[in-house]
Amino acid sequence: MAAESTQQQGFARADRIKASREFARIKLDGQRLVSGCLIANWRRLEMPASSRLGVITPGRIGRAVDRNRARRLVREAFRLNRTGFSSPVDLVIIARNSIVGKPYSGVEKDFLTLLRKAGLLRLEREG
RNA sequence: CUGGAAGGGCGGAGAAUCGCUCCCCUGAUUUAUCAGGGGGGAGGAAAGUCCGAACACCGUAGGGCGCGAUGCCGCGUAACUCCGCUUGCGGAGAUACACACGGGGGACCUGGCCGCGAGGCCGGUUCACGGAAAGUGCCACAGAAAACAAACCGCCCCCUCCGGGGUAAGGGUGAAAAGGUGGGGUAAGAGCCCACCGCUUCAGGCGCAAGCAUGAAGGCACGGAAAACCCCAUCGGGUGCAAGGCCAAAUAGGGAACUGCGAGGCGGCCCGCCUCAUGCAACGCUCUUCGGAGCGGGGCCGGUUCCGGGUACGGGCUGCUUAGACAAAUGAUUCUCUCCCCGCAAGGGCAGACAGAAAUCGGCUUACAGCCCUUCCAGCACU
């Protein structure tokens, strides 16, 4: 909570979902939505917590290069837009095949569309 | 200048903002951690995992058989160890039957030259390149015959005919037909004889060597294939960083069948050897020389097989790294320079391919936009 104010756009180790148990719990208890090249599973948290992200890039979508790039782009979209969240969530993003070859702007657009549909975004203040 | 082939090299650069990972220093904090500063942070293939090495553990009295790999000669190359400092290079030493380079030899060629010809020399391509004279087996179809040779047609001789004999020149078959070319010789023929070519053996010479050329002798014996079995020589114990070492926690230490026969180890097998077992107490029955022995069922113990349980995208540290993780670090945006593309130009577009380290090293193979260098070949233009 002390760290929340200092890091606005960072993505430290504590902001990542790592344990396989947590992934399973979010998939079970949370909500699910599909949009574009992404699938989202998420679970709302109590207000004072900070949001966390986990990314899944299945081997099905491509080779190591494509999977690495997909994960980095999703992480970047999360990092740059996390201040706009309406409430803290545990978010798990699963990449689909169509993410291969997409530029960052396309991935970010899908990411924001997904969040808007899920009602996780605060009111858009500026265009 | 353009195009092609071969070989080698590069695989965009700089800056700003936000962000990630590891290490070091300083400060704060009980730790966890946080802040500031400094430094390191993907490739030529990091890939495929096709070879080999190193390293680690396990095994190891010994012998035989088997299994796998390699197979002309010479000379080199790594991680590793030591030293040095410019901190990623230099020097020295060691290993390699992985590989590179050079040499030798064989095979092949609308290739060039020489020779009447067999063939030789040069050039190019290519080769897993010990042995077919240790043995076994194979060579379909065709063909008379496919391997200690052999007579279908033909040729020659004998014979009235039937037939008998000689003969590997010629025909035909085939991938391949038992030295070849030219001449002599003969009834016809044949290394039967001669010359040359090839082959084999021997001699001395040259070369570190594989081998080479020369001379002499032998009438020629040895079809192919060992990427068929095999023989010979050499090498190889097995398993692999999920190897292995230390530590902590949790769970389990259970069931079934078979069995006290033996079991395990020495790579797989055999011999042989070694190790551990072949047991223990009580109960029932029988026998008894009263020491005990046999049988039975079942318990403990031991063995084998199967099932169940726990647990890894590294439980932690280490192995493990001047890149060094474990939901896995190299990213995003913008600008400039060049690169390339479109266009007569102004100008516009655009960072482009293949691809992401998981212990280390050498090699091989595969993928790859574009650019640069060297050599060779072809075309065009100019002098």
Place this chain on the structure above:
RNA sequence: GCGAGCGUAGCUCAGCCUGGUAGAGCAUCACGUUGCCAACGUGAGUGUCGAGGGUUCGAAUCCCUUCGCUCGCU
């Protein structure tokens, strides 16, 4: 990181060890049968043997390289 296996007709497989003709079943097509269909009967079509190279007179088969797919590991 390490190890094992498989690519043959549209599908499932055999043939490979021991080299000379590429086969079986299902499916497909044609004909017969039937008023029509199914079933049944007869017949037919068929393949770069994953790719490249080597050995051989000759390769699906033997050897090497390579591509793709599947599985395993305490």
